[in-house]
Amino acid sequence: MRTTWGAKISPGGIILASWSQIERIVSRSDLVLLVLDAREPLNTFSRRLVKIVEKNGKKILLVINKSDLIPRNIAEEWKSYFEEEGYPAIYVSAAKHMGTLKLRTAIKHTAPSLPTVASVVGYPKVGKSSVINALKGKHSASTSPYPGNPGYTRTFQLYRVDDNILMIDTPGILPIEGDPLERVLRGHPPERLDDPVNPAVMLIQRILRFNPSAFLYTYGIEAADPLRILEEIAIRRGWFYKRTREPLIEEAARAVIRDYHNGKLTYYIRPSQLSNNSGTHSNENQDTGIQ
Numbered sequence: 001m002r003t004t005w006g007a008k009i010s011p012g013g014i015i016l017a018s019w020s021q022i023e024r025i026v027s028r029s030d031l032v033l034l035v036l037d038a039r040e041p042l043n044t045f046s047r048r049l050v051k052i053v054e055k056n057g058k059k060i061l062l063v064i065n066k067s068d069l070i071p072r073n074i075a076e077e078w079k080s081y082f083e084e085e086g087y088p089a090i091y092v093s094a095a096k097h098m099g100t101l102k103l104r105t106a107i108k109h110t111a112p113s114l115p116t117v118a119s120v121v122g123y124p125k126v127g128k129s130s131v132i133n134a135l136k137g138k139h140s141a142s143t144s145p146y147p148g149n150p151g152y153t154r155t156f157q158l159y160r161v162d163d164n165i166l167m168i169d170t171p172g173i174l175p176i177e178g179d180p181l182e183r184v185l186r187g188h189p190p191e192r193l194d195d196p197v198n199p200a201v202m203l204i205q206r207i208l209r210f211n212p213s214a215f216l217y218t219y220g221i222e223a224a225d226p227l228r229i230l231e232e233i234a235i236r237r238g239w240f241y242k243r244t245r246e247p248l249i250e251e252a253a254r255a256v257i258r259d260y261h262n263g264k265l266t267y268y269i270r271p272s273q274l275s276n277n278s279g280t281h282s283n284e285n286q287d288t289g290i291q
């Protein structure tokens, strides 16, 4: 099955986005909003996307979303970090409708000319749809499709946000790549992991590293050993293997990953903590900064 914009939907319902679809979205935009998760700004940043944007001669604006989950001064630090790297950036909380006005102003400042066509791109679960909804908001002149534009097709509908901003309504979902931890941080659905325990253990280690009381705060669990934490969660929720009555840690592992994606498990990293290897180790952006 295919969506209206050509992405394949597997029988399980997940959208298999591809880089060529991202290219098409970028080529139809003047400005690309790359949505990042404020807890993991670098692991949700994509050098590959930036290269595509630059190759197409388009502008990029980094939207550090979920900034309600981190202290404001840390959000400021990340904004400055990215700006020093040469990328305009702002922080928002799309879910709490914080920074929406700032976002519109930033779009207008970053756009090459007005009116402008902007698209929203990012890994799964970073809040792309929430950003689009926050932008459409109650102040939008109209949320109906905007035909009469040469680029208008059924697959790339434009929505008018205000007099100067048109949005491509399809969020560009970046293909998930990286090691098991990076894949989870980039929104890989826990239901789709054959082995959720290993990535959950890596995630728990990372969370504990930056917020030692995260599991006490979220689940009331004091243990500091990842497997012990998973067992505790399973026991408390009554998840046991039927035959052995052992705690069903696979289910607990999925719950932890889900709670990270839903924003229930929080921590923050400062840009200044980058160089001392913060726990991920495969490709491009990660913890040594943007190269």
Ligand SMILES: Nc1nc2c(ncn2[C@@H]2O[C@H](COP(=O)(O)OP(=O)(O)OP(=O)(O)O)[C@@H](O)[C@H]2O)c(=O)[nH]1
Pocket (backbone or CB within 6 Å): 065, 066, 067, 068, 069, 092, 093, 094, 095, 096, 122, 123, 124, 125, 126, 127, 128, 129, 130, 131, 171, 173, 261, 262, 263
């Ligand atoms: N705390 C917090 N949670 C947010 C924010 N924005 C989105 N979320 C939550 O993050 C989850 C994903 O949000 P979506 O807007 O659906 O993210 P998306 O990028 O469109 O996700 P996909 O379409 O599945 O790729 C939801 O549980 C949202 O409630 C935010 O600003 N703060």
Ligand SMILES: [Mg+2]
Pocket (backbone or CB within 6 Å): 128, 129, 130, 171
């Ligand atoms: Mg979405």
